[in-house]
């Protein structure tokens with residue numbers, strides 16, 4: 001299918017459905033990425049989630065605006081990227097004024113999930129030099145990988161309901177840069193890797209350390225993917241608005257107290273190296289997301305006698321330069 005033909009005939013997003021016949025066809029299709037968009041997710045009173053575009057003066061409700069314009073708005077960032085429909089997004093934004101749908105004030109929005117059904121949630125562990133030092137581990141020779149499941153995906157301003165004490169008591173934060181893949185890539189060179197990234201988000205690889213590290217075998221997966229243990233947001237920020245992902249300040253605050261303060265320049269494996277390495281092993285698809293590791297300052301990195309684990313009532317704020325402040329509360 002030719003990209004031009006797709007661009008010319010877009011009455012609705014469904015009309016330009018991505019070919020689903022073969023992987024080869026998928027990879028030849030020209031994915032359009034929203035590289036200059038800043039998006040958030042709106043949780044509506046009817047329970048639905050849809051995207052909003054942050055523009056000067058407010059937020060365009062893409063679902064309501066698209067309806068007026070006879071277009072289809074994707075509900076999540078992963079749906080938007082899987083469809084390669086940045087051009088539809090641009091048409092909805094361009095038609096927002098004439099649609100008569102008023103802009104929303106960001107302060108009135110209840111946030112939904114930016115990602116609901118990504119094909120893969122990949123996590124890189126031990127990826128900051130100072131963090132490797134604080135937990136007494138040697139720097140890895142390749143990026144250590146693990147994964148979370150979709151049940152862990154949670155919105156900005158969410159509440160994480162902690163499991164009962166019989167299950168876990170050692171909860172810890174991990175503020176992380178999230179990479180969002182926008183085009184299929186397989187065995188990509190480091191020098192080309194940024195071309196496949198649609199954008200970035202602030203995220204937290206929330207963790208239960210006793211489950212992760214202390215059970216007889218250390219149940220790493222269980223400790224990482226309990227319900228809502230992957231809050232992401234408040235924004236998806238297109239790569240064109242972010243610039244160099246390997247030089248972004250990160251901070252974590254717990255109940256207002258600064259706990260992590262670092263910069264992605266301390267990465268052991270930078271953004272390009274992570275994408276290149278992962279894509280050597282399997283195909284990365286649009287909408288796939290990559291948690292890129294956390295810097296020093298986690299509770300697990302403190303001496304055992306001074307570890308005070310997170311508890312119900314605590315408020316965590318993860319901040320990444322240019323990507324915004326992700327907040328969540330524990331209950």
Ligand code: MG
Pocket residue numbers: 123124125174176205291293294
């Ligand atoms: Mg992590």
